[in-house]
Amino acid sequence: MSTYPEGNFTIVNNETGRCVRVRLGRTTDVSDWKEGTKYLQYVTDKPGLELGEPDGSPATVWWFSTIDDTAERQPFSQIVSHAVGEYQNIGDYCVWLDLNPYPTAEDRQRAADLFRHKLDDMPWSLKEKLAVLLPAGFKTWAEAEVGADASLAKQLELWHGYCASIRFPEHHVEEDPEGVDAAHAYIDAAAEQGIHPPAVESGDASTRMHGCGARREKNSTYRWAYDGTHIYAADSKTVPAERTYWTDEGGFLVGKSKGGPGQTWTLAPWKPPIAQTQHDPVKALALTGLFGPFASLFGN
Template sequence: MTTFPEGNFTIVNNDTGRCLRVRLGRTTDVSDWKEGTKYLQYVTDKPNLELGEPDGSPATVWWFSTIDDAAERQPFNQIVSHAVGEYQNIGNHCVWLDNKPYPTAEDRKRAADQFRHKLDDMPQSLKEKLALLLPDAFKTWVEAEVGADASLAKQLELWHAYCASIAFPEHNVDEDQDGVEAAHSYIDAAAEEGIHRPQVESGPASTRMHGCGASRDKNSTYRWTYDGTHIYGADSKTVPAEQSYWTDQGGLLVGKSKGGPGQTWTIAPWKPTSATQPDPVKAIAYTGLFGPIAGLLGN
C-alpha cells in the first residue's frame, strides 16, 4: 500500500489538473474599549477547501498526521493544512467528509426526473397500450387545462410527470386518492413491461475543513488512505470506504463510489522555490488571508 510522503506535499487531480487548496478565513478586529483600556480581540472565520491552480503556494500544501488518537488507540491519519497552522491562530485543520445517510428532497427529485424520462422514452406501441389505463378524471382535467384537442403524446407527458411525482414524493401525498391509486396501477403495469423506477441514490458526500481535535459523528470521517492513485476513507466506524473516494466533480471535492472520472490523484513532496514562496509576506497573500496583518501591510 502506497502511503502519504513524510513532510509537506501537494495533491493534484490527474484528470483535471486541479489541486487541493485552502482559502484561509478572514480575520476581523473586534477589539473593544473599556474604561480607557483597549482589549484586543480578533475573530477568524473558518477556512474553506478549494480545488484550483497548482501554483505551489502555501495554500496548496498539506501534511499527513500519524499522531495516535489516545481514545481509539490508532493513528489519526488526517490530511492537515500547512497554511492554516502556519498563518492563522485557530489550531490545525484537516480535511473532513460528511456522508448523507438518507436521500434528500433533491435526491428524490433527481430520481423522479429519471423515471419520468424512462416513461417518456417507452416504445410507441407500449405507450398506446398503457394509455388505456389513464383515468377519466385525468383526461377531463387535460381537456379543461390544455384543450380537448390535446394529443396523446401531450397527455402522456403530463401523466408521466404526475406518476413520477407519486413514485418519489417530496412529502406525504394525501389528496386525490383515486388519482394516486391510478398512478400506482400505471407504474405497476409499466414495471411488468420492463420499465422500472430507479433507485433513489444519495448525492455525493461533501468535504470541508474542520479542526483536527474535533470528534467525529457516525456520518463523518477525517481518516484517509492513499493507494497510489485513489484517496478514500480509512474509517470502519463511520463513513463506508466505498462511498468516500475523493472526486473532482466540476471543481468541487466530493466523496463518491469508486469509478468514473476525476478520482485519481498524484501526491508529491512540496518543493518551495523562490518563484512560489519568495518571502513570508507573499506567502500570506497566496493563502487568501486578510485581516490585521494585511492591513498593516497596506493590502
C-alpha cells in the first residue's frame, strides 16, 4: 500500500542526502514573420531528471497522481513534477523507468556466473548421476589443469564453468565438437531435474522524465509504490517490480534489485521557501532549474 504525503512533497535519499529534482527544458522563440505579421511560436525542450541539492526549490517538488487510468482500470500511480506543470506549457511530466532491452557483455557474464553457481549447488547425488555425461577427454584435460589426483568434485567445478560458457557463448574461449555436444546434453539433463539456465537480464534500469499522457510499453513503467522506505514499481505488467527499486548510484537515479546501498528514501511535505524568494521573482524562477517558457522575458 502506497503511503504518499498529501499534496506536494520532496524525495530525499536517506543515505546520500541527495534529492530527486527536475531540470526544466529551455524554451526557444521560433516565431516567424509573414507578410508583415509576426506569428508567435515557442518550442520547449523536454525536462530532465537528476539528483542534487535538497534546497526546497520548486525543482525538488512532486505530487502523486491517483487519477484512474480508464484503459487499465486502476490509478496511474505516477510521481509527477510540480515545476513542469507550474512553469512550462507542455503538460504534466512524471518519472519513468526503462529496462535496457539489449543486455551488455557484463549482463551476459552475470548470467553465465549465476548458471555456473546453480550447477555447482546441485545435490551431490544429482552430480554423480549426471557425471556419466562428461566426455572421455575431459578427465584428461581436468587432470592436466589441476593435477593427476583431481577429485570428481573438482572436475565438476571445471565442467560447470565450461557448460556455462557454452550456454552463454559470448564467453567461451575454445570449443571442440565432442565437448560442445556433451555440454549441451549435460545442460538438458540438468534442466530435466529442474536446474535451468537463467535468462540474460539487463542490469540497472534508467530513469527519465516523460509526459503523463503517454502510454507505457514493454520494458518501461511509470507506476510507483512507496512503502515508507523504498520506491518501486506498483505492478509487474511491463517491468518486473523486483528490479525497479529507486537507487542513488553515484548521483544518478537508477532502478536496481532490492538490497543494495542508496535505496532508502524519505518523502516529506513541501513548504515553499517564502523568505528566500518573496522579494526576488527572477530568483524564484531560476531555482526550478533552466528557465522555462518565461525565458524570453528575462533575456535568456
